[in-house]
Structures are given as structure tokens and as C-alpha cells.
Amino acid sequence: MRAVDGDWSVAHIRISASSVVLVFASVIAAVVLKNVFVAAHRPIGWAVAAALLAALLLPAVNWLDRYLPRFLALLMTLLAFGLVFVGAWVGVRLNIGDELDRLKHDAPEAAGKLEAEHSWLADFELSRRVDDLIAEFDSSTSSSSSTAEVQRAAGAASSYFVSGIMTLFFMIFGPRIIGGGLAQLPASRRRRWEKLVAGAVADARAYASVMAAQAVVVGGVVGLVAFALELPAPLLLGLIAGVGSILPTIGVVIGAIPTLLFAAAFASSRGALLALVVVLALQAIEVAVVHPVVRRRSGDVGPALTVIVSLIAFELYGLGGAVYAFLALVLVMSLLRRLGIDEVAENDT
């Protein structure tokens, strides 16, 4: 080829054989890895969840280690966490079951009363339809479908068992794995990154612990109020309020919306007002007292990222996914906050 006139010049570019091979290998490796991740996204998810849980529970293990052999401390911590989790799950299931039984008993009577008051509901055959709905619900939970229920429960139990074993392994080997990873860094950067990671993990742990304690308090108070007002499923309402309270600044109110709606529908106006006052007071305490303390100690995750990340994780992996995604977000934000403090001067020069 000849050079042309003007600003353009011609260059012959030859790509080395090794580069061609490397390019193709990279693309193939990316596709293969992607297929592996897609096929194994559940065990990978379990591993991530187990690592986060291990990081959260390790201080409790270290504290128990002072009084017990390490292995016992590990087992007892994991067992205690498992008991709390199973207790909450069983409690909620029983609560929902009781409320459903109550509904099945009261609904036909209420339908009959409504038909007597409104002729258009009698034309609509409300009582018959309610009876049909209850019969359909009962048949869906009958022995023929309980096999599927047992299979689902067995699958869930095996997932939790494997996750529990992984959590134990991460609690035992986790610090060594992290230490080994940091050891790959050049000595000049290792010390700084060790401080960063340790600080970020401590910040995240403190943040998550305070949020968990707050969730328990808020859930307990709202659940008690729901119980006092004789609202349906008070344990579930308390759980929803507790989980919602994890959201900074507005979470207590958002989580208590079902309670407030139920109070407006089923309780007296005084009872509904009491529920509203209690929820607003809890939110005010969170904004004025808890959040500033947490922010000073561990930084601020903020409501926007918490909402967005938790919602997308909930859509992908359910409630467990949302909780673990929140923990991962707290860890990442803690790390970024520590990096931001150290590196903002570098970026600005």
C-alpha cells in the first residue's frame, strides 16, 4: 500500500500469534466462567452469605473463646444463631396459621351478614364464593400437595445445612484466607490494606449489630402494640416493622405501614392513633439518637442505596437475599468510606 497525501498515513499492523490465542482464550474463558456462575449461582450465593455471616459472628466467637475451647465457642455461636432464626420462622408460621384458621372460621359468618345488609352482594352470592375460596385453599394444603411441601422443606433444610457448614468453615479459616490474600500484595501496600480491611470490617460489623438490635426493639414494640390492639398476625407485623427499620431515616414508618393500615381497619380510632404515635416516636428516636451515633462510628449507608440494593436482591433471592445484600452493601460502603478518606487528597491533586 502506498501512503496517501495529506494528514493520513498508512500502517500495517500485524497481531502476534500469541495475542490472537490470548484474545480468543479470554473470550472463551469469559463465556465458560459466565455459564459456570449461572449454573452455580446458588452455591456461590450460599458461600457469600456464609462469609458475611461468619464475619458478623466472629466477635461473639472470640468472646466465648475466653471461656471455652474454640471449637465449642464456634459451635455454640452458630447454634444460638440457628435457634434464634428457627424460632422466629416457626413463630411466624404458627402465627400465620392461627390467623388463617381464625379467618376460615369468621369469614363465612361475615359474608352472611354482608349479604343480609346489601342485596347486590346477595346477587353476587358472596357466601357461596367465600365457601368455595376456603374449600379451594383447604384442598391446596391437603395430603396430595403436602408431598411437594415436604420436598420443598427438605430442599430448604439441605440449603441451610450446607450454608451452616460453610459458615463454620469461614469462621475457622476466614481470617487465614484474608491474610493469605493480603500477603499477595507488595509489602509497601500490605500494611495499609490490612488496616483498611480490618477497619472496614469492624465498621460494618458495628453498623450491622446496631441495626439488628434496633430491628429487634422496633419489631418487639410494634408487635406488642399489634397484640394489644388485637390485630391479626401481630408477630408477622412486628417482624415486618423490624426488618423495615433497617432502612435509615424512614424505615420504621415504612415497615410499620401494614400495622398502621390494620390498626385503621380493625382497631378503634384511639387504638389507631396510639399505634401512629408509637411508630412516629420510634422513628424520631432513630433519627435523633441512633442514626447520629451509628454515623459517627461507622459512616452512613443511607436509605437510597439500602432500598435499591435490597429490593433488587429481594426480587432475585427473596428475603434472605435482601438481608445478605444489605450486609454486603454495609461492608462495601465501609470500605469505600475508608478509601475515600484516604484517597480524596490523591484524586484532587
Place this chain on the structure above:
Amino acid sequence: MTTPTAERRASGGESRGEPRQMLLVVDVRTSISVVITLLAAFALFAVARAASAMITLVAIGVVLALALDGVVRHLTDRFEMPRPVAVVCVAIGLFVVATAVMLLLGPPAIDQARDLGSRLPETVREFYDLPLVGGWIEDADLATRVEGWIADLPSAVSTDTITSSAESLFGGAVAVLVVVATTFSVLLDGERLVAIARRALPARHRNQADRVGRVFYQVVGRYFGGSLTVAAMMGIYVLTIALVFGVPLAPLAAIWAMFTDLIPQIGGLLGGAFLAILALAAGPGTAIIVVVLFVLYMNLENHVIQPAVVGNAVNLSPPTTMLAALIGGAAAGVPGALVATPLVGAVKQLYVERRHPGTVAERTTHSLRDRLKHLLRRGK
């Protein structure tokens, strides 16, 4: 794929005009970067596909936050209140408005729905007197058929229909809660997140990022804020004329007109068509009056209200707006149709500013009085 190293091989006796020869060598670190980048892209794509419904709701929440940010800023600037307090005030205000709308419109809507069943056959009988089509309607005995259809309606509703309707209602309530939570979270936290993202960028890119962010904020925020205001005005107008002229299901017609008013170009037609069909149930004369009043208001909105409130936030020609809405709707449904126009407008403004820096005029709005004066002057 660029290479960190390249060897230039000069051919023997290279003279001016002879092509250079270069050997590209890709190193291992580059290929690892490529693998990681591809994996990250796959992961993002998979998450977007698996959680598309939730991402859509979150996006709606973010857009609403952009639209409401103007109100929050006005409160913080005018009354010097902290931002969280201003957000709470906006939240309380919206809650009060929503509750008032539900309490005022809910019971009449239910009553009108019940009355519709008894009024509809009589209204259909009135159509027997219409020219041209009246005879055909009478021959088909449409009034009796409508009576029979209304009588059979309760038995046509099955248990499955009730269950799926209840599920839809519950899903809708959850969606509203998600949008509300996202909107107010972003309003509270948006500025801080933008500052964090800005700090994460290298210093040499920050000015450009600021420019891009400012354009998107101004175009999208102003467009949606103004559009929501104009849509609310349309809803109030439709509700008023529907109630005055006894159009059945007036609250439903108002809500439909309000939502369709957000869709560019064709929204007015959709809103007006539904109103006209409902107005027919009140009589053909009423339908004609209501349609005329609706068309008059549409023109007022297009030439006076919209330019005054939304202004030239988007600055696109009508065919471009329509095409953007159609493509956005085909790609992502109603949310896609709604965001396509401001997105295209923002991209256009960025392009113009990049090609001709400093030539884009400040976005202005004209007051309602100026727009009216301009219209009347033009008419003379």
C-alpha cells in the same frame, strides 16, 4: 484491543510514503481485564433481566424523586429548613392530598359504578332516536341485551377471577409502596450519593461529569415535574366537567385522563376517547358538550399551560417526540414511553453543548400571561 506495548519494525530503507509496520502484542494483564469486564457485563445483564420488574419500579421512584426535588429545593431555599425536614413536609403534603382524593372520590366512584348498571339500558334506549345508527340499534334490541348482560355479570365472575384480581390488587399496593420508599429515599440521600460518585471519579473527569449530570437533572427533572403538574391539572379539569354534566365514573375518567396526559402526542386522544365513551352513557348531547370542552382545554394546555409550566425543557420536534415515545413504549412498555422523550432531549442537549460549547441558550419558560398575550396577538 489496545496493547500496552508495541514494537515498531522499520522496513529496510524506509522512505517518506512507505507504510510503517507495527506488531501488536497483547499482554496477560490486558486479557485478564477483558475477562473480568466481560463477566461484569454478563452479570449486570443477567441481573437486569431477572429483576426487570423491580428495576422498573426503582427507576420510576428515581424519576419521581427528580420531579419532586424542585419542590424540596424551593422549601430549603425559601424557608431555610434542613433537607430532611423539607422532604418530610413534601411527604406529608402528598399523603394528605392522596388521602383527600381517595376519601372524596372513592365513595362517589363506587356509587356511580352501582348506578351505571341501572342507567345504562335507559341510555342505550335514548340512542334509538339517533339519526342513521338509531334504527340499527333499535333493530338489534341493544337495550335488552345490555340488561341481560348486566344481570348475568355476577355469575360470570369466577373464583379464579376474584383470586387473580385480589393478587393484582395486592401486587399493585406493594408496587406503590416500593415506588414511594424509593422516591423518598432518593430525595433524602440523592445529593450525598452524587457527591460520593463524584469523589470516586478521577479529578480530570469531574467537570465533564458535572456537566452531564446537570443536563440530565435539568431536562429529566424539569420535564417530569412540569408534566406531573400539567397532568394533575388535566385530572382536576376532567373531574370537574364530568361531575357537572353527570358523566358516570367521573373519578375513573379523571384518573385515566391524568395518567394518559403524561404520554406525549397521543395521551390526549386516549384520555378524551375514554371520557367520550363514558359521556355517551349520560346521553349523546352530553357527550358532544363534554368532548368539545375537552378539546378546548387540550388546545389551551398545548399552547399555553404546557409551554408555561414545562417550557422547552426537552426541545424536540413533535415527530421526534412521538417517535421516541413509540420506540420507548415498544422497548419497555408505558415506563419506557414516558422516559424516552426526556432521555432523548437530554442526549440532544449534551450533543449540542459538546459540538458548540456555549451556544445553547438558557432554558426559559414563559409565564402564563405572556403565553396568552402571544396567542391573542397572533390571532389578530
